[in-house]
Amino acid sequence: xxxxxxxxxxxxxxxxxxxxxxxxxxxxxxxxxxxxxxxxxxxxxxxxxxxxxxxxxxxxxxxxxxxxxxxxxxxxxxxxxxxxxxxxxxxxxxxxxxxxxxxxxxxxxxxxxxxxxxxxxxxxxxxxxxxxxxxxxxxxxxxxxxxxxxxxxxxxxxxxxxxxxxxxxxxxxxxxxxxxxxxxxxxxxxxxxxxxxxxxxxxxxxxxxxxxxxxxxxxxxxxxxxxxxxxxxxxxxxxxxxxxxxxxxxxxxxxxxxxxxxxxxxxxxxxxxxxxxxxxxxxxxxxxx
Numbered sequence: 001x002x003x004x005x006x007x008x009x010x011x012x013x014x015x016x017x018x019x020x021x022x023x024x025x026x027x028x029x030x031x032x033x034x035x036x037x038x039x040x041x042x043x044x045x046x047x048x049x050x051x052x053x054x055x056x057x058x059x060x061x062x063x064x065x066x067x068x069x070x071x072x073x074x075x076x077x078x079x080x081x082x083x084x085x086x087x088x089x090x091x092x093x094x095x096x097x098x099x100x101x102x103x104x105x106x107x108x109x110x111x112x113x114x115x116x117x118x119x120x121x122x123x124x125x126x127x128x129x130x131x132x133x134x135x136x137x138x139x140x141x142x143x144x145x146x147x148x149x150x151x152x153x154x155x156x157x158x159x160x161x162x163x164x165x166x167x168x169x170x171x172x173x174x175x176x177x178x179x180x181x182x183x184x185x186x187x188x189x190x191x192x193x194x195x196x197x198x199x200x201x202x203x204x205x206x207x208x209x210x211x212x213x214x215x216x217x218x219x220x221x222x223x224x225x226x227x228x229x230x231x232x233x234x235x236x237x238x239x240x241x242x243x244x245x246x247x248x249x250x251x252x253x254x255x256x257x258x259x260x261x262x263x264x265x266x267x268x269x270x271x272x273x274x275x276x277x278x279x280x281x282x283x284x285x286x287x288x289x
Contacts, residue, residue: 006216009181012253014260017158022168025181027220031111033078033102034218035234040046042103042133042191049132049192050100056194059143060093060127061127067108067227068095068128074222074231075102099130104220104233106130109147109169111228121277124230124271126150126167133191134186136270147289155264169221178221185270185278186213191236196270203274208281209242245285252286 011023048233057058070080072094076086079101099106109124131139140151147165151157161239172178187197203211215238222231244251258266258279266275 001240001243003243003274004237006218007239007244007247007250008249009218010216012088012183012250013160013182014253014256014283016261018227019261019265020154020155020156020160022161022164023180024178024221025180027177029078029177030179031083032220033075033104033223033233034237035082035084035103039103043100045191046100046132050096053192055140057130057132057139057192059126059129059131059139060095061110061144061145063092064086064095064110064229065226066130067110067231068093068098068163070226070229071108071231072098073108074098086282092127094190095128096130100131101150102233104235105133105234107234110231111170111230117163122170123147123166123273124131131234133234134194134195135186135217135236138194142243153268155262155268162247166227172221172223172230174223174225176222180219180221181216182219183214183216183269185241186215186238187211187270189213189238189240200270200272200274203277205277205280205284209240209245210279212241212278214244215242228269242283244282248286251282255282255286282289 001287011021024056024235039070069279072087075098078212079086086099087097090100091095095106095108107129108127111122111124113122125144125146126142127144129139151161168178187200188192215236218235218237224231244254258271258275266272270276
């Protein structure tokens with residue numbers, strides 16, 4: 001079973017508190033997006049979702065057409081540079097046209113002055129998005145919300161990250177691309193996964209490798225020069241837990257992290273009441289690697 005290279009980009013260090021970090025690095029224009037062997041299947045799945053579940057996966061706030069056109073232009077340039085077809089001219093909102101052409105989900109964070117502050121404070125809000133592959137969150141619940149509102153369910157976000165994220169978005173320059181990764185653990189490889197399982201089944205340590213998927217969102221942030229919005233891209237990449245047997249170093253680090261982090265974060269990452277068999281399995285593959 002092939003071991004994906006993106007495992008090297010995961011941050012699963014058992015260091016905290018704080019347990020949350022932006023974890024941003026500077027990206028390149030060439031490496032802004034990722035087109036890989038899953039491209040055809042994922043674009044087909046996007047088309048299916050856009051045809052059948054439009055209201056679940058698309059939010060287009062008023063006044064976002066200019067920013068959407070900027071995104072479409074950037075996407076077209078990147079695709080052309082990589083020998084891939086440009087977004088089709090369908091007559092839709094340009095953000096939708098752009099999203100149909102790439103594996104990434106595309107979200108527009110639009111700055112708005114904080115009226116109550118009166119001192120120039122700006123918060124970015126999710127005013128438009130094509131979100132086909134959510135990882136246990138629903139676009140309808142977050143549309144129009146600030147970064148703080150969007151991340152409200154993340155334990156510790158308000159204390160450890162909220163101000164840092166707002167400052168980063170406000171200061172981001174168009175010539176800078178920020179790249180980061182997160183990770184979570186899912187029971188299924190289903191890409192469209194807006195709702196977590198209500199009662200995750202118990203796990204036997206011997207079946208962990210075949211029952212779970214390590215899921216990661218490769219996220220990028222870049223400011224749009226004309227509209228002032230920030231484009232947030234999300235590319236879901238995932239692998240069966242069994243592939244970690246080929247990376248005992250990652251398995252060992254993940255086991256240490258799950259032992260160390262607070263229970264609320266363990267639950268957020270999909271392992272409420274199931275962390276013991278998962279850690280046991282990770283220990284077994286890291287000791288035999």
